[in-house]
Amino acid sequence: MEFVSTPKRTKVMKKLSFSSLFAQLxxxxxxxxxxxxxxxxxxxxxxxxxxxAISGWWTxxxxxxxxxxxxxxxxxxxxxENGYYYxxxxxxGGDKPKKISSFGITSKDINAYSVGDVATFKDQSExxxxxNGNYSWKSENEFTKKKGKRIFISATSPPxxxxxxxKEVLFKEGLGQAFINTFAVALPSTLIPLIICSFFAYAxxxxxxxxxxxxxxxVIASLVVPLQMCLIPILSIYNDFGALFGVSSxxxxxxxxxxxxxxxxxxxxxxWNFLKSLPKEMIEAAKxxxxxxxxxxxxxxxxxxxxxxxxIFILQFLWVWNDLLVGLVFLDKNPSEIILTAKLKxxxxxxxxxxxxLTTGAFISMSVPLFIFFSLQKYFIRGLVAGSVKG
Amino acid sequence: xxxxxLTVLIGILFFVxxxxxSNFLLDYxxxxxxxxxxxxxxxxxxxxIAPAFIVLFVFIIFPVFETIRLSFxxxxxEGFVGIYNYAWAIKDPDFRRSILNNFGWLLIVPTLxxxxxxxxxxxxxxxxxxxxxxxxxxxxxxxxxxxxxVIWKFIYDYRGPGDEQIGLLNAITVALGFEPQAxxxxxxxxxxxxxxxxxxxxxxxxxxxxxxxxxxxxNETLDAARIDGASELKIFWSIIIPYLQQTILVIWTIITILxxxxxxxxxxxxxxxxxxxxxxxxxxxxxxxGGGDSGRGSVLAICIMIGVIPIxxxxxxQHRKEQKL
Numbered sequence: 001m002e003f004v005s006t007p008k009r010t011k012v013m014k015k016l017s018f019s020s021l022f023a024q025l026x027x028x029x030x031x032x033x034x035x036x037x038x039x040x041x042x043x044x045x046x047x048x049x050x051x052x053a054i055s056g057w058w059t060x061x062x063x064x065x066x067x068x069x070x071x072x073x074x075x076x077x078x079x080x081e082n083g084y085y086y087x088x089x090x091x092x093g094g095d096k097p098k099k100i101s102s103f104g105i106t107s108k109d110i111n112a113y114s115v116g117d118v119a120t121f122k123d124q125s126e127x128x129x130x131x132n133g134n135y136s137w138k139s140e141n142e143f144t145k146k147k148g149k150r151i152f153i154s155a156t157s158p159p160x161x162x163x164x165x166x167k168e169v170l171f172k173e174g175l176g177q178a179f180i181n182t183f184a185v186a187l188p189s190t191l192i193p194l195i196i197c198s199f200f201a202y203a204x205x206x207x208x209x210x211x212x213x214x215x216x217x218x219v220i221a222s223l224v225v226p227l228q229m230c231l232i233p234i235l236s237i238y239n240d241f242g243a244l245f246g247v248s249s250x251x252x253x254x255x256x257x258x259x260x261x262x263x264x265x266x267x268x269x270x271x272w273n274f275l276k277s278l279p280k281e282m283i284e285a286a287k288x289x290x291x292x293x294x295x296x297x298x299x300x301x302x303x304x305x306x307x308x309x310x311x312i313f314i315l316q317f318l319w320v321w322n323d324l325l326v327g328l329v330f331l332d333k334n335p336s337e338i339i340l341t342a343k344l345k346x347x348x349x350x351x352x353x354x355x356x357x358l359t360t361g362a363f364i365s366m367s368v369p370l371f372i373f374f375s376l377q378k379y380f381i382r383g384l385v386a387g388s389v390k391g
Numbered sequence: 392x393x394x395x396x397l398t399v400l401i402g403i404l405f406f407v408x409x410x411x412x413s414n415f416l417l418d419y420x421x422x423x424x425x426x427x428x429x430x431x432x433x434x435x436x437x438x439x440i441a442p443a444f445i446v447l448f449v450f451i452i453f454p455v456f457e458t459i460r461l462s463f464x465x466x467x468x469e470g471f472v473g474i475y476n477y478a479w480a481i482k483d484p485d486f487r488r489s490i491l492n493n494f495g496w497l498l499i500v501p502t503l504x505x506x507x508x509x510x511x512x513x514x515x516x517x518x519x520x521x522x523x524x525x526x527x528x529x530x531x532x533x534x535x536x537x538x539x540x541v542i543w544k545f546i547y548d549y550r551g552p553g554d555e556q557i558g559l560l561n562a563i564t565v566a567l568g569f570e571p572q573a574x575x576x577x578x579x580x581x582x583x584x585x586x587x588x589x590x591x592x593x594x595x596x597x598x599x600x601x602x603x604x605x606x607x608x609x610n611e612t613l614d615a616a617r618i619d620g621a622s623e624l625k626i627f628w629s630i631i632i633p634y635l636q637q638t639i640l641v642i643w644t645i646i647t648i649l650x651x652x653x654x655x656x657x658x659x660x661x662x663x664x665x666x667x668x669x670x671x672x673x674x675x676x677x678x679x680x681g682g683g684d685s686g687r688g689s690v691l692a693i694c695i696m697i698g699v700i701p702i703x704x705x706x707x708x709q710h711r712k713e714q715k716l
Contacts, residue, residue: 020517020518023514023517023518024518026510026514027511027514027515027518027521027524030507030510030511030514030524030528031524031527031528034527034528034530034531034591034594035527035530036559037542037543037545037546037559037591038530038531038534038542040542040545040546040559041541041542041545044545052557053557054555054557055555055557056555056556056557056558056559056562057557058559058562180392180395181395184395184396184398184399187399187403188399188402188403191403191406192402192403192406195403195406195407195410196406196442196443196446197443199410199438199439199440199442199443200439200440200442200443200444202439203436203439203440207432207435207436207439208432209432209433209436209440213714215440215444216710217707217710217711218447218452219447220706220707220710221703221706221707222447222451222452223706224648224699224702224703224706225451225455225696225699225703226648226651226652226692226695226696226699227652228652228654228671228674228691228692228695228696229454229455229458229692229693229695229696230450230451230454230455230458231454231678231688231692232454232457232458232461232678232685232688232689232692233453233454233457233458233461234449234450234454235678236468236685237449252395252398252399252402253398253402256402257446257450258450260446260450261446261447261449261450261451262450262451264443264446264447264450264451265447265451268443292414292417292418292421292435293432293435293439294414294415294417294418294435318533321535322534322535322536322537322538323535324535324536324537324654324655324658324659325654325655325671325675328675329678340535341535341536341537341538341655344537344538344541344659345537345658345659348537348540348541348544348659355545355548355557358541358544358545359541359545361541362537362538362541362542365534365535365537365538366533366534366535366538369533369534369535370530370533370534372533373530373532373533377526377529380533381529381599381603384532384596384599384600385599385600385603
């Protein structure tokens with residue numbers, strides 16, 4: 001369609017471009033506010049723990065100015081050359097790359113010399129320090145002190161990141177085991193409801209039986225029942241069961257079934273909603289051809305439902321992975337059963353000031369959900385939107 | 392670790408094998424005896440429905456009624472005490488505080504999440520990098536409340552006035568020339584700081600649902616309004632909001648249900664200290680405090696349940712209406 005350029009039209013265009021700029025800025029503000037917290041967490045988990053404790057994560061991208069005191073080596077490492085005695089080494093011991101800008105030999109004036117200058121001690125020995133920390137200390141007389149001299153330096157250290165925190169948290173703090181435990185909880189707790197509910201939803205959609213509508217209404221009512229309403233009786237059933245058979249009331253199968261129960265209504269409802277939309281003729285044609293319900297289910301319904309399964313799987317998996325309450329109630333807190341969220345909460349209590357452990361732990365617990373989020377976002381969103389049709 | 396993997400495998404396979412074997416046997420039996428189809432169907436229906444129904448009954452239906460019963464019994468669930476537990480709750484200061492806080496949560500979190508979600512969905516729709524923006528704002532939906540708790544506890548971190556602040560909020564406060572604050576310990580205000588976490592998470596949910604719904608608004612309507620000289624703000628209020636009424640209601644309900652049950656954030660961040668107690672955390676507390684008090688815990692669970700009953704009724708009403716169509 002061709003537009004004739006009229007004064008009115010240009011006015012509209014101008015307004016649009018202004019509002020578009022405003023929209024961009026406002027959205028940018030939202031994005032920054034929303035991402036800053038997680039970004040700060042990620043950066044912090046990669047920082048050295050000593051630096052993390054004394055400076056904000058936003059300072060980690062710029063060079064930081066530090067004043068440090070180092071000590072030279074003593075008499076044991078001197079050598080003689082052309083009648084002079086030398087002690088040479090690196091102030092940092094070759095440890096961390098820092099750039100020295102100035103140095104001093106007394107605490108009164110720590111920036112007295114710039115790099116490359118020669119500083120003279122009281123005993124007439126001379127020292128010079130390079131930018132990278134190499135120093136050369138020269139004297140006409142033999143060095144006689146076991147301890148070296150103190151050297152004060154001002155240095156800038158470049159941004160540095162490390163994976164040490166991850167090693168520490170995964171292997172020493174026991175988050176690695178918790179990670180495995182969480183998988184052992186989440187996989188069955190997602191697959192079992194999916195299996196049970198796909199048969200259930202099939203029956204609710206395609207089978208005629210007495211009380212079908214009532215059953216469906218029960219499922220819809222169960223959708224919004226808060227799980228708190230069910231915790232105490234289930235726990236007491238488990239306790240009785242455990243006492244009766246002499247087994248622990250807190251076990252993996254126990255929590256699988258609890259999660260299955262809590263996820264049953266939503267899984268069934270989503271699947272029922274999906275199955276309803278499949279063409280009725282197709283199912284009936286299969287029936288006419290002599291297929292039993294199980295054949296129809298296996299050969300027609302399941303293959304067609306794969307996208308729906310994917311969405312539901314992701315929703316339930318994330319729900320279970322991120323759950324804390326059910327894990328606290330139905331599993332023990334010992335290392336072989338504790339889940340990530342419970343472990344993280346425990347660390348929050350016991351290591352509240354050790355931010356390197358907390359940020360790293362939190363990031364590890366978020367790694368799997370984030371991976372799923374970024375790789376399968378389409379299915380995740382589809383599931384959420386489908387679930388929201390009713391709620 | 393190997394035995395754990397084996398347990399997991401057996402757990403999953405158990406259900407697969409159950410369904411396959413039972414259906415296979417039925418097929419086999421049916422071919423042999425060639426029974427009538429109705430007979431086959433009724434057994435089949437039982438196989439398809441029974442496992443789910445048993446789980447539904449044991450884990451949802453029975454517990455709901457059992458919890459109601461337990462609320463009239465003592466802490467061990469043995470002696471009938473009438474309405475004693477309810478009377479206790481009304482007098483309990485923690486309970487009153489929780490009810491007040493829950494109301495605050497219910498008022499603020501769904502409102503702000505829905506509002507932000509709606510605004511951002513609109514903004515993202517008219518910007519070429521909108522998809523990336525949406526992705527970023529949606530991301531917190533994927534992470535756990537405890538993880539989010541750690542993230543925000545780090546933001547709210549407090550150091551004495553002389554030290555360098557490593558918490559973002561206090562760093563900004565100090566940079567603006569104010570005193571740093573221990574945010575989570577300031578009564579009443581700290582509730583807002585905890586709610587911020589929930590808003591941060593749930594805005595993403597509102598955003599994706601609104602995004603999907605926005606696409607259903609006919610472009611012609613919007614273009615017509617623009618050509619008539621309506622400002623973008625006017626379009627937002629007069630066209631988009633009325634159009635999305637139904638969606639707004641849905642999102643509101645979802646977030647409301649979630650907020651009623653809010654537990655993890657409070658438990659991880661303050662554990663109800665400094666007047667931040669909520670019903671779900673108080674209930675967890677009573678489930679285990681002093682060996683557990685099932686009567687009081689049940690009363691608290693019922694209070695949460697009462698909050699969702701209107702939504703439950705509405706859902707069933709909608710469902711009936713749809714079935715009749």
